[in-house]
Every structure is written in structure tokens, then in C-alpha cells.
Amino acid sequence: MHEYSIVQALLEQCEGHAKANDSTKVTKVVTKIGKLSGVEPHLLKTAFETFKENTVCDGAEFIMNLQDLKLHCNICQKESEQSEVRYQCVHCQSTDVSVLDGEDMYLMTLEME
Numbered sequence: 803m804h805e806y807s808i809v810q811a812l813l814e815q816c817e818g819h820a821k822a823n824d825s826t827k828v829t830k831v832v833t834k835i836g837k838l839s840g841v842e843p844h845l846l847k848t849a850f851e852t853f854k855e856n857t858v859c860d861g862a863e864f865i866m867n868l869q870d871l872k873l874h875c876n877i878c879q880k881e882s883e884q885s886e887v888r889y890q891c892v893h894c895q896s897t898d899v900s901v902l903d904g905e906d907m908y909l910m911t912l913e914m915e
Contacts, residue, residue: 804840805841805842805845805846805848805849806849806853808841808846808849808907809846809849809850809852809853810853812831812833812850812909813853813854813857813858813859815909816828816831816857816858816859816862816909816912817857817858819912819914820858820912820914823914825858825914825915826858826915827858827860827861827862827914827915828858828859828862828912828913828914829861829862829863829913829914829915830862830863830865830911830912830913831850831859831862831863831864831865831909831912832865832867832909832910832911832912833864833865833866833867833907833908833909833910834866834867834868834869834906834907834908834910835866835867835868835869835907836868836869836871836903836904836905836906836907837868837869837870837871837885837887837904838871838887838901838904838905839904839905839906839907841907843866843868846866847864847866850864851864867910869903869904870883870884870885870904871883871884871885871886871887871888871901871903871904872901872902872903872904873889873891873899873900873901873902874899874900874902875891875893875894875896875898875899876896876898876899876900877891877894877896877898878891878893878894878896880893880894881902889901
């Protein structure tokens with residue numbers, strides 16, 4: 803499960819941000835997870851809950867915002883969001899599309915004390 807290594811990196815980021823802001827405790831971690839990121843949200847949450855103990859995130863709330871696939875059509879120039887993974891414009895049905903969002907995972911915000 804690569805979710806465990808993702809959580810380890812996430813906790814290291816949180817630790818770094820906490821130190822940079824003279825904080826000793828993170829109370830909330832907000833992430834954005836794209837449908838095509840390869841991350842399984844339920845496994846990520848389990849991994850976070852398991853590994854946050856005895857870290858700066860111990861007791862922190864973990865929020866995951868799931869990002870649909872956002873596409874730009876190179877033919878009709880329109881953008882669309884899709885909850886299913888389909889590389890096709892919903893407006894003109896072209897497959898000549900570019901992915902704008904939904905492929906990555908981001909640490910969006912932290913709340914610290």
C-alpha cells in the first residue's frame with residue numbers, strides 16, 4: 803500500500819510547516835485528492851489515523867476533498883468536470899482533451915495551535 807508512504811511524507815510536511823510557524827500541534831489537515839491520483843481515500847484515512855499518533859498531528863482532524871476529473875477540450879475550447887474517469891468532452895464528444903485537475907494530491911491547509 804503506497805498510502806502509508808504518502809502519509810509519512812504528509813506528516814513530514816506537517817511537521818515542517820509546524821516548526822516554521824513555531825507551532826507544536828496541528829489540529830486540522832485538509833487535503834485535495836484527485837480521482838486520478840492513484841490514492842485510495844479510505845486507505846489514506848486509515849493510514850493517517852494510524853501514523854499520526856506521537857507526531858505533531860496527534861489528535862488532528864483529517865479532511866479529504868475529492869477532486870473530480872477536470873478537462874479542457876482542445877476542439878470546442880470548453881471545460882468540464884466528470885466524476886467518472888473518461889477522457890472525452892461532454893460537450894462535443896471529442897477525445898482531444900487536456901487534463902486540468904484531478905491527477906494529484908495536495909496538502910491544502912493546516913490549522914495549528
